[in-house]
Amino acid sequence: GAVVSQHPSWVICKSGTSVKIECRSLDFQATTMFWYRQFPKQSLMLMATSNEGSKATYEQGVEKDKFLINHASLTLSTLTVTSAHPEDSSFYICSARQSGTAYGYTFGSGTRLTVV
Amino acid sequence: GDSVTQMEGPVTLSEEAFLTINCTYTATGYPSLFWYVQYPGEGLQLLLKATKADDKGSNKGFEATYRKETTSFHLEKGSVQVSDSAVYFCALHGPRGGSNYKLTFGKGTLLTVNP
Numbered sequence: 001g002a003v004v005s006q007h008p009s010w011v012i013c014k015s016g017t018s019v020k021i022e023c024r025s026l027d028f029q030a031t032t033m034f035w036y037r038q039f040p041k042q043s044l045m046l047m048a049t050s051n052e053g054s055k056a057t058y059e060q061g062v063e064k065d066k067f068l069i070n071h072a073s074l075t076l077s078t079l080t081v082t083s084a085h086p087e088d089s090s091f092y093i094c095s096a097r098q099s100g101t102a103y104g105y106t107f108g109s110g111t112r113l114t115v116v
Numbered sequence: 117g118d119s120v121t122q123m124e125g126p127v128t129l130s131e132e133a134f135l136t137i138n139c140t141y142t143a144t145g146y147p148s149l150f151w152y153v154q155y156p157g158e159g160l161q162l163l164l165k166a167t168k169a170d171d172k173g174s175n176k177g178f179e180a181t182y183r184k185e186t187t188s189f190h191l192e193k194g195s196v197q198v199s200d201s202a203v204y205f206c207a208l209h210g211p212r213g214g215s216n217y218k219l220t221f222g223k224g225t226l227l228t229v230n231p
Binding site for chain 2: 004006034042044045046049075093095100105108109110112
């Protein structure tokens with residue numbers, strides 16, 4: 001079945017530094033990738049949608065300059081949290097939609113980011 | 117816009133008990149409906165789905181029926197196991213091609229099954 005690999009699974013960084021999270025579709029081409037943020041005991045908040053080769057579409061209230069998304073190929077999207085602060089600590093999850101399907105969403109295993 | 121409302125947890129059951137997690141939705145057109153499960157520290161896994169009215173999605177003993185008249189997609193399982201302990205999310209996806217295929221999630225329901 002479709003597999004999405006998300007790395008790292010957890011990361012601790014210092015305030016002011018940047019962190020990059022990778023999301024790869026291993027055995028399919030992902031036309032669209034989605035990035036979510038999940039707060040403890042809460043639902044997933046969609047941050048942005050990225051299509052291969054084009055700029056990401058950010059949801060209202062999400063800072064584009066802080067959460068940089070790159071979808072350079074059909075199998076890789078990255079989320080970079082720039083100048084991270086403790087309030088950016090969260091669980092980030094990516095999801096990839098398989099080309100040619102309307103319902104083929106596959107989720108990564110998530111990245112636990114802690115900013116100290 | 118689209119929205120999903122699901123039963124707030126936490127839900128605590130004994131093994132072999134019957135499970136129902138309610139989910140209702142608001143959407144334009146005819147959405148597709150999903151249940152996802154999230155085990156501790158992991159991403160989401162698709163549990164089941166239904167793409168049109170009266171469809172029944174089923175997987176691993178879980179079932180949910182797409183009820184257009186009541187705009188509901190309640191999750192049920194006849195006999196839960198300890199291994200079913202997880203957070204369950206109800207979600208919908210709008211009509212084909214709409215909103216770049218974004219999923220709208222409910223807030224999630226934490227299920228704990230005790231032996």
